[in-house]
Amino acid sequence: MTALPAIAPEIPAIQRLAALAPLDEAALDLLRTAARQQRAVVARREILTEGQAIGPHLLLLSGWAARVRVLEDGRRQILAFILPGDFLTPERDIAPATVVAVNDLTLAPAPDVTNIPCLEEAYRSARLQEECRMLAHITRIGQMSAQERIVDLLLEFHDRMAQAGLIRRNRFPVPLTQDVLADAVGLTSIHVNRTLMSLRRRGDLEWRAREMTLPNLARLRAMVGQENTSPP
């Protein structure tokens, strides 16, 4: 539990970056200024296209996006979810995957880090976390059962939303359809639905109107081998 600033509650994306590295006022000002230049994108809009050149770096302020690859026959794999405080753009010239808006979202230009060491550290830390999540995702899809995959991913959502300060009275936004969730964990949406219903019936999950509650975090963590893990 970190105390929130008393007067101006921080923008979630900024709060998340501040959780990665202590940010001084100069860095915070840069971020707040960038946030004022925000741009809106509607749900399902393609933001980056695989194989195309990447422009200036973008930071996700609100809403969710997803990194996606689509096979020729229409099968679709979601490689990663992008949440507030994450970068939309990878560190390269050509996009290795498409990025689409999951719901309506807002973007800001990522402030340049030159001469702002603490901001550079936050960026670096964000990139490292992202890579770590990809490893977790491979393990999830490769080794876990349907129920484990889903619980493990929902726990990741919970911990990431906590980092951005987006959990209120144990509830947090999860603006996904079951279809999208299915393409992330490599299952059909039908089987995802059955698994979710089973979790609901045993009281481990509430999820309505794009808001989620996990009433028994400890039990869910135990189900996926995160015995006494607290959010990193």
Added chain:
Amino acid sequence: MTALPAIAPEIPAIQRLAALAPLDEAALDLLRTAARQQRAVVARREILTEGQAIGPHLLLLSGWAARVRVLEDGRRQILAFILPGDFLTPERDIAPATVVAVNDLTLAPAPDVTNIPCLEEAYRSARLQEECRMLAHITRIGQMSAQERIVDLLLEFHDRMAQAGLIRRNRFPVPLTQDVLADAVGLTSIHVNRTLMSLRRRGDLEWRAREMTLPNLARLRAMVGQENTSPP
């Protein structure tokens, strides 16, 4: 087809890096000097351990290694294979996954890139390729059937070995057991075996004594939607 140097055939790891960015003599000399300081590691030895600090950066000269995560109950996921010319160590302080030697291998210290732009470019390119392969791996495990997963991964091996100049008369080393292959693609070794036997019986695969031949590359590529793709 690039012509090989007439006199001194290049070390595979160096040839692979040279394929990523044109290397000048200074860079090649640094690499050859590093290669002379090589260190041997026996099969199955753990080279890096998840959660532990990382020392100087290491380059794989010969043999194969694997990035691995192990769950509490013993399930094991291979996150990536490391082949000659790849880095063993990620760009971070703490190892996000364990690295083990798949077979006997040799390592060299990775030369420092400061003031060697072409070497820096090769390193950067290697890192980007590695990330791209992780995305491919997620898609493979998440969306493909057993046969597609295996064929897709074998094609990756083929193309990577080609880059290092390690294909002789259509044969190249694949020093894996079916067990290891199974943990990479998220199947049981029994089902991997059945799938391999089926590929063999229809003449699409030869694999004996840790050496592999793919007699009909075009057909295999078509099976996984790489219609007219040549190795990048």
Added chain:
DNA sequence: CGAGGTTTTGAGGCGCGTCAAGGCTGGTGG
């Protein structure tokens, strides 16, 4: 209040996992 997308549920089938048992191969020691 209608329409399209999403969720939910059922019935049936298949792909891959599990359990079990031999066969093969390469390395080791006598």
Added chain:
DNA sequence: CCACCAGCCTTGACGCGCCTCAAAACCTCG
């Protein structure tokens, strides 16, 4: 040089988890 052994490969029988197809109920927003 051969016998042995451990690890690896191969195959069969059977079961389960997840997929497919189908249809109805439920939202949500125009």
